[in-house]
Amino acid sequence: MVSENITLCSRRIAERNLKIAFVESATSGRLASEFALTPFSGQILLGGIVCYDACTKQELFDIPEEIIKSFTPESAEVTRLLAERLIKFFKCDIAVAVTGLTTEGGSETDDKPVGTMFIHIKLPEDKYISHREVFEGLAPDIIKQTIERAGELLSEIMEKQEVEPVDEPEYYEPSPITDVNLPS
Template identity: 65%
Template sequence: MATESIILCSRRIAEKHLKVAVAESATAGRLATAFALTPDSGQIFLGGLVCYDACTKEELLNIPPEIIEKFTAESAEVTQLLAERLTKFFKTDVAIAITGLTSPGGSEKEDKPVGTMFIHIKIPNGVYCAHREVFSGTPETIINKAVARTGELLCNLLDSVSTTSV
């Protein structure tokens, strides 16, 4: 289901004549689904990659194993690289990546508990947002909150850039 924030930012992306693509780990395609269900999807959405496992991040998106080993597959550093490497697959203006921990058994620790999500958004002219937030609830609730938050962050980012500078 598309959240209000995804619907709103999709409209703003369309108004600016931009395209969006996503690389998802913890959200496992939920963000792509949200974009696909908006009224503007045909104008703005190019597609997405689900790279849930670390080996997929390494093999498909060429994330160096030493980066994953140093920072973990669910980290700000890996999330940024995922967003940057989307352009290998999509000619996109807006690149969004999400990683995180929705349930126990990953790389959680005291300073990175279950519910920690990393969101990295890149738009033209080198403008970006790197965001870390800890959500609570079931895995599905955490995923839904992360998708909604991504829409809010993207709307704010798009509002900070004029149409002529994009």
């Protein structure tokens, strides 16, 4: 079940006639998936890309190896570049990138322990928000908290923007498929 926070955020994005896309590492597409479950997904969501591995970030998003070596794949610097380069794939108004550490064995340090997550939100008119937070718990808990925080950040931003009210789309129950002849 999608959170009220993500639904509210999606409504606010729809009211502003904006489009959103995601590039995710540690959250592995869960953030985009949450937005896809809202009644406003068809109005706002363009898509998402999961690039968990550092090599994928380099190859798909042209993140220089020097940047990854200097700052690590899970860093504010790499997260910012992912958000900025997401527009190469999607003509979105809002580009959201997430990287971080949900388990041991990555680039964790005393200054960047497991639970450290980076969220970068690129907005229209070259505005952006860069957020770093350390969450507690196991990987699923860290991911859930990250999704909620991203929704809160986006919702706060959208609350300050001009608004055009939109009607909430209605869900419908598809009729069951009967007597379909499928090829053998």
